[in-house]
Amino acid sequence: MGKILQVENLHVEIKTELGRIQAVRGVSFDLDKKETVAIVGESGSGKTITVKSVMQLLPSTGSITEGSVRLEGKELTTLSEKEMLKIRGSDISMIFQDPMTSLNPTMTVGNQIVEVLKNHRKDLSRDEMKRRAIEIIDLVGISNPETRFKQYPHQLSGGMRQRIIIAIALACDPKVLIADEPTTALDVTIQAQILDLMKELQEKINTSIIIITHNLGVVANIADRVYVMYGGKIVENGSVEDIFYHPQHPYTKGLLAAVPKLHEKTDKLFTILGTPPDLTDPPKGCPFAARCLYTLKVCRQYPPAFTPFENHHESACWLHDPRAKRMISEVRNAG
Amino acid sequence: MPDKQPLVSVKNLKKYFNVGKNLTLKAVDDVTFDIYPGETLGLVGESGCGKSTLGRTLIRLYHATDGEIWFDGMNLTKDLTSRESFQFTRRAQMIFQDPYASLNQRMKVMDIIAEGIDAHHLAADKKEREEMVVELLQTVGLQREHANRYPHEFSGGQRQRIGIARALAVNPDFVIADEPISALDVSIQAQIVNLLQDLQEKRGLTYLFIAHDLSMIKHISDRVGVMYLGSLVELTTADELFANSLHPYTQALLSAIPLADPNLEKSRKRIVLQGSLPSPINLGSGCRFASRCPQVTEVCKEVSPELIEVSPGHFVACHLTDR
Numbered sequence: 166m167g168k169i170l171q172v173e174n175l176h177v178e179i180k181t182e183l184g185r186i187q188a189v190r191g192v193s194f195d196l197d198k199k200e201t202v203a204i205v206g207e208s209g210s211g212k213t214i215t216v217k218s219v220m221q222l223l224p225s226t227g228s229i230t231e232g233s234v235r236l237e238g239k240e241l242t243t244l245s246e247k248e249m250l251k252i253r254g255s256d257i258s259m260i261f262q263d264p265m266t267s268l269n270p271t272m273t274v275g276n277q278i279v280e281v282l283k284n285h286r287k288d289l290s291r292d293e294m295k296r297r298a299i300e301i302i303d304l305v306g307i308s309n310p311e312t313r314f315k316q317y318p319h320q321l322s323g324g325m326r327q328r329i330i331i332a333i334a335l336a337c338d339p340k341v342l343i344a345d346e347p348t349t350a351l352d353v354t355i356q357a358q359i360l361d362l363m364k365e366l367q368e369k370i371n372t373s374i375i376i377i378t379h380n381l382g383v384v385a386n387i388a389d390r391v392y393v394m395y396g397g398k399i400v401e402n403g404s405v406e407d408i409f410y411h412p413q414h415p416y417t418k419g420l421l422a423a424v425p426k427l428h429e430k431t432d433k434l435f436t437i438l439g440t441p442p443d444l445t446d447p448p449k450g451c452p453f454a455a456r457c458l459y460t461l462k463v464c465r466q467y468p469p470a471f472t473p474f475e476n477h478h479e480s481a482c483w484l485h486d487p488r489a490k491r492m493i494s495e496v497r498n499a500g
Numbered sequence: 501m502p503d504k505q506p507l508v509s510v511k512n513l514k515k516y517f518n519v520g521k522n523l524t525l526k527a528v529d530d531v532t533f534d535i536y537p538g539e540t541l542g543l544v545g546e547s548g549c550g551k552s553t554l555g556r557t558l559i560r561l562y563h564a565t566d567g568e569i570w571f572d573g574m575n576l577t578k579d580l581t582s583r584e585s586f587q588f589t590r591r592a593q594m595i596f597q598d599p600y601a602s603l604n605q606r607m608k609v610m611d612i613i614a615e616g617i618d619a620h621h622l623a624a625d626k627k628e629r630e631e632m633v634v635e636l637l638q639t640v641g642l643q644r645e646h647a648n649r650y651p652h653e654f655s656g657g658q659r660q661r662i663g664i665a666r667a668l669a670v671n672p673d674f675v676i677a678d679e680p681i682s683a684l685d686v687s688i689q690a691q692i693v694n695l696l697q698d699l700q701e702k703r704g705l706t707y708l709f710i711a712h713d714l715s716m717i718k719h720i721s722d723r724v725g726v727m728y729l730g731s732l733v734e735l736t737t738a739d740e741l742f743a744n745s746l747h748p749y750t751q752a753l754l755s756a757i758p759l760a761d762p763n764l765e766k767s768r769k770r771i772v773l774q775g776s777l778p779s780p781i782n783l784g785s786g787c788r789f790a791s792r793c794p795q796v797t798e799v800c801k802e803v804s805p806e807l808i809e810v811s812p813g814h815f816v817a818c819h820l821t822d823r
Contacts (some may be wrong), residue, residue: 353753
């Protein structure tokens, strides 16, 4: 199967009063047709900036300094804003974290869906657009779509607003749907509904999904493949099974161990000491070196390359290097 | 723990808010439970279920509409003398959810932490005050030099540590933690939870831990209470709740948590609740969960079930178990 989206060696810088933040430092990832990929990481790891670069929606202070983003082979980073407008909302669309602020409070939800169709489906008449909007409201599982069409966002609950946002994003059957923390602001029972809805809609309209989240339970529920980000870099990627059952990178391992398990009794949670690195002056070597339990001298000086494991599973850590393995076993034997 | 005397005893507590036009919002409605010394009672529920209102009423930030709250033999719901009220503020403290909004940004960390020490005259002189603050900072994993900085110089996790140090400054017996970790990153959450557990062991603290994250609640709590729309629907030990929940809402809530285990996630059967939380304003009679309950019966719509002890220490408010 051909790749729908390919991001290669992406570097993004953001200018602030405190200096240039190197928010994304050489990120590469790809997305297959009908696949769901999760990008996991803590706040400040660069995951949101990465997908905003794909959408060409960086803040005015931010810029892509290097790298390429290709949608079905077509380069997006060199497109003009006008050309990008045609792609946003029709080929790629995005849903944001907060369902309370991403809708326009002065417009009925129906008209907000019609607005997308007006921009991208000029072949439809006004009536057809309205019919299509009602159809989509129904598709995202909201009852009485005709009544809802005429309502304003404040008349809907949080879960329903998130459904409307999904409806807007899916209005033009996008090839790629980017969901940035789509369920973080919602309660667990509503979160379960939204995750089920996303999976159901993916089946129906054959979209590929990139989901950004810090909730590992959500990742386990929805993702096919996972990219783990830390300090502006991808540190590990692989199938969801490989990441959860055979994690290789110390950061991934730590992240998984820091979450309490519902079916196991643990006395104390595992903690990753310290805090994430300052990206105005990023560490020269591995971004995780300062917090890692197994830091070697080389970790602080040179960034590690990816080591491949079975089944397209990769991890960027010096510990996988044969020289490091030899050294560790020597130290063990000596001790 | 029925042989011990409860530290906090809540009886038929109600907290109503008047929202105009003769409408009443019943945020907490007829809630009864005990908290025993040295234990952690977890309180879970979705947003709008009244768990924060309950916490705030317990610490007297709100006046209870009806019912009683007993704290170590003292009735908090009657008018306290200023002396009693003053004593209570030393013995019970609160940790807040938002580490950005709950610290005064114009005050130095030293003065934030020492506010309680000053109010209760716990330090003899300036030197002792400083020593106490430094010791508190070290207890929560910060350093001496942090005392002279302002809150904006700290990260979210560090600010939450300052909030914990402030709560501990007056040497309380009872601490209410209202969503203390939900604003923090995963790796930082574990740090704060471990800190709270260490402090409980060392100082014999009693916690009321309010959160919506069920896996974290299970990890930290001895007993857990589940709230739905202002009422307590189930209360039992953490292990019992997760192994043998009886209320349909608890069961749905437990099945809705996504687990960090892909194979389990694929095979799990989920009870998906339809609709969302109804408005808590002017509720009718009957069980509050009736409108979303998958096992609803006729009686549920008319009579509100009472919280009944179905097996030792396991309380449920549901007509289905009441037979």
